[in-house]
Amino acid sequence: MKFTYGRYYDGPDPLAPPVDLRDALDAIGRDVMDGRSPRSALEELLRRGTRNSAGLDELTRKLWEKRSQIQRRHNLDGTLQQVRQLLDEAVQLEKTALFPDPDDDARFREAQLDALPSGTAAAVRELAEYDWRSPEAREKYQEIRNLLGQELMESRFQGMKQTLENMTPEDTERIRQMMADLNELLLSHLRGDDTTQQFQDFMRKHGEFFPENPRNTEELIDTLAARAAAAQRMMNSMSEQQRAELSELMSSAFGDPRLAQQVSTLDANLRALRPGEDWTGSGRFRGNQPLGMGEGAQAMADLAELDALAEQLAQSYPGARLEDIDLEALERQLGEDARVDARRLAELEQQLRQQGLLERAPDGSLRLSPKALRRLGQTALKDVLNAARASGQRDSTLAGASGEPTGSTRPWEFGDTSSWDTSRTIRNAVLRSGPGPVTLDVVDVEVVETEQRSRAAVALCVDTSWSMVQDGRWVPMKRTALALHQLITTRFRGDALQLITFGRHAQPVELPELVGLEGVWEQGTNLHHALLLAARHLRKHSDAQPVVLVVTDGEPTAHLEPDGEALFDYPTTPRTMRKTLAEVDALAKLGASVSVFMLGEDPKLEAFVDMVARRSGGRVIAPDLDGLGAAVVGDYLRTRRAR
Template sequence: MSYRYGPWHDGPDPLAPPVDLRAALEALGRDVMEGASPRAALQELLRRGAGDQAGLDDLTRRLWERRSRIQRRHRLDGTLTEVKRLLEQALAAERTELFPDPADDARFREAQLDALPSGTAAAVRELANYDWRSPAAREAYEQIREKLGKDLVESRFQGMKQALREMQPQDTERIREMMADLNALLLAHLRGEDTDERFDQFMRDHGEFFPENPRTVQELVDALAARAAAAQRMMNSMSAQQRQELGELMAGAFGDPRFADQVATLDANLRALRPDEDWTSSARFRGQDPLGLGEGAQAMADLAELDALAEQLGQSYPGARLEDIDLEALNRQLGDEAGVDARRLSELERELRRQGLLDRAPDGSLTLSPKAMRRLGEAALAEVVGSARASRGERDTANAGASGELTGSTRAWTFGATEPWDVARTVRNAVLRTLSVGEGSVRLDVTDVEVSETEQRARAAVALCVDTSWSMVQDGRWVPMKRTALALHHLVSTRFRADELQLITFGRHAATVDIAELTALEGTWEQGTNLHHALLLAGRHLRRNPDAHPVVLIVTDGEPTAHLDPDGEAVFHYPTTEDTLRRTLAEVDSLARLGASVTVFMLGEDPKLAAFVDLLAKRGGGRVVAPDLDGLGSAVVSDYLRTRRR
């Protein structure tokens, strides 16, 4: 095989690492379990980023830092400062030339120079017809006119900066003709005339002044209006005195008042064509680096672009999407790395949707898909198993059960698996893979192999009762409780499929929920720990599965403070009453008669809770486990496995 290598010009970066959906999904799941909606969790993920991936907040921070740097470092009087310097240079050279001359004409000229107005603009205007004796003075004065002309043109035409640097004196008339033709074109467009042919002719005649290469009149107007509005905002940001002086100076641009008239006409046409541009705002500059008219207009354009990017990154407007971000503008302002970060965030969002990890409900809201729930459960179980190995020396087993009997189910082979191959499914996988890639002969690949699952024939009916009272949220036990339920649910649904798991939540009331409901459950301010109701529902679940070994697991951080009356009303009282304790223990006795193994996972160190759970364990023939929050999941899963083995 031979390979050819060439430069990479555009498209996805072939060397970019793949999008890390695991970290993203884990972050999504964590926020959802803490009570955020999937949509809000996705927005938070994009703002915060995932793993080493920078988020929208980081990009926005860098935008504001750049904006602040522009305003802190610069001031807008660069043109005025330079004109004043050139004027002083011209006057000094002229006085040096006149001083040795004893003639009356020399004294008269000195008197003229001494009588010049104090203002820079007025002095420049007064000297328009002065016959300079010094060649150096005449050159400095001509530089003023050239400087004013170039700055005036550059402030309105962003792409002409390089052309103006190389401009010759004879080019001045060509620029004036271009501006006259441009104003005629814009005026015709403003009147609603068909200007397509006129635009094409204009670009043929003057296209070298527009390296942006606009393709239509609309594109031309958009580019010119944005630049003209930036120049106007720069003028708005100056003091009244600076604006007045600059306006007077511009009348002498290139020594031809027609330039200033053409620019004024251009601004009026563009303002009429694009009234929605920002022509009125201003910004405060407080630095020491002076900017000329062209540089100042570019600074104002940069500020406007930074503001627009900040709005795009904020994603706070209706219908906002990451595809709205102007990557070219982001590259200009923050560099190519920022564009890569924004593109990867967009890919992350797109991949989450493409791989089916987010579903859209009938009401338009986002939900975590069953596939996402499986991924979250898988991650939670892996974390629990890792914790159990580290703390107890136990190891994960390749067999789903103890006796190794075939269940009829299969799974993909993983390194270290010792179960027998399912030959039929392995060959089928190889055939399908070969056909999909168009190969001629069937070859087995390690990815084709499936092994037969085994499990113990005995079934278990498991009721996991989790406390959802406000104290679980308040004391930081909410997410560990949900991750524990996720891990146990994933273990049962993938390794012990014959078992029946029922998830039961209990606060003021108890309720049976599926894993998606529990994951998205929000903490609410509701007093009451109604373990009595939860045990009633657990007993109902065990009675529906009389042929299964009954297992009840309880996660709680408080003694029961509520019970269910025969009429279905929840009765709450704190501190707990004898009636609540009596009814709760009666349900424990009922579960014991069913042969249930009751294990209580006690969170916290409340002495009253400890006394109650000890009593409950003695009455139910179970035991009490007091794990820390990090060990809750491994404790629950380990107890479930211990009960099954027993």
């Protein structure tokens, strides 16, 4: 058996590495915690790209770079230059053939050639009836007609130029007949007739001229109109003199003026059928590499395709999706790597949705799912542990946790559910049995001794005043809450965690709310209200060990009045200070010490937090932003074990 191997085209590459959702989710999570919406965070990720894929911005940059190169390198007078060169060669060959001839007719012909108009089109037209003496000169002149015909057809039908090389009169007539049948088909369609059978007959007869293999009249019109509009934009981009010269030359295409008339009729029909195409646009070409009519039309088509791709990559229109990007067009313009990058970005967006990492809120907005928050929490906790190790702290998430072995054993008692210490149990059986057969008895069993398992009620109060945003403490605060939440929900599931935010007011929040919380300009640091809510949480869990953690960068400047109104004063008033410290004392009566994580170096804040620590038996910790998470998690574990 023989096997053929080639590029895989039927869908995504089955051997391509899977998209890295963890890195993508981390990037989205960072932006969301920084105040972006999940939708804008996803859009920003797609614009930036990932470690393995260029983003939409980079692909767009490459598109504009290619667009600039096309216009900077080329000019549009290639056909005029070629015709001029062939004309000069034909005239020179003819003069060379006339020079040895002494008769008057030869001198008259030389005079005719010397008196040719300076304009290329006028000279070609004047030589249309000239009786060439030189066969080589006659061939050169015929080349002009063939070149003009090839360029004219190539400007309207892509790939036609190669097909029309070495044209015969029969080929010219076949093309003219195709054009006549095509215009008849388009006119019928324009009148609203059913052209299904007429289209099928046309394709059977002339399908060789249409490698795109359109399936119906509409597809045929789409293909032809796009090419004709590109040719018109090319003509619009020329100087007025160049445009007039080229238009006049086209009447000599293949030496048959009827062909140019058919092309003119075709353009008129296509304009009527597709008025939405860009028939009036133009471009500025300022390079020194000449393009012929066909190449110029292709350049204009490329520019239009590049513009369309740039719009698709911008994703700025309503209902935009990455699936809208024309991957085949992108590969044509930028190569296979660009297609792969765009496809990976589309797959990334799809996978984020399909795997439940992004979901729709009841109001229709996009939000991070609980699964996504768990993954972000895992990353945040991992970062916290790495920061703790880097600072020389011991990894305390496993050591000494309640319910774990202490290293000692004790005899088993009825109803004991602790794990057996197998080696100690067998040793006891051997010693008791003596030299005879070893038998196991209940008195031999020893069990592993563990610390008493206990619950904790944890209140994490985080400052959400504007200074936290302004001084770059917003994201570290959120990552700290994520890490603590992840630790408690995975390692200490019996603990009850309450997240409390406080600005002008305080409020209990769920983790998704805190992660998506945006910074708002609001004056006031109402720690009094936050401690009230913390005390309420601790009373709900009176059987648990109380743990209160406060993250703040400013002394309290607001308190809650009995009517529920938050009263703000700056600088801090004695009344605000008294009410806040009263709540610290109330927490101390509940057995809770308040650990304060002080951000910043405000002397007034230092004095206040020292007072809180003395009155509650708590601690003051002044971590840098990178160490905030490690400090909070470490203090939670220390406080928990101490109880």
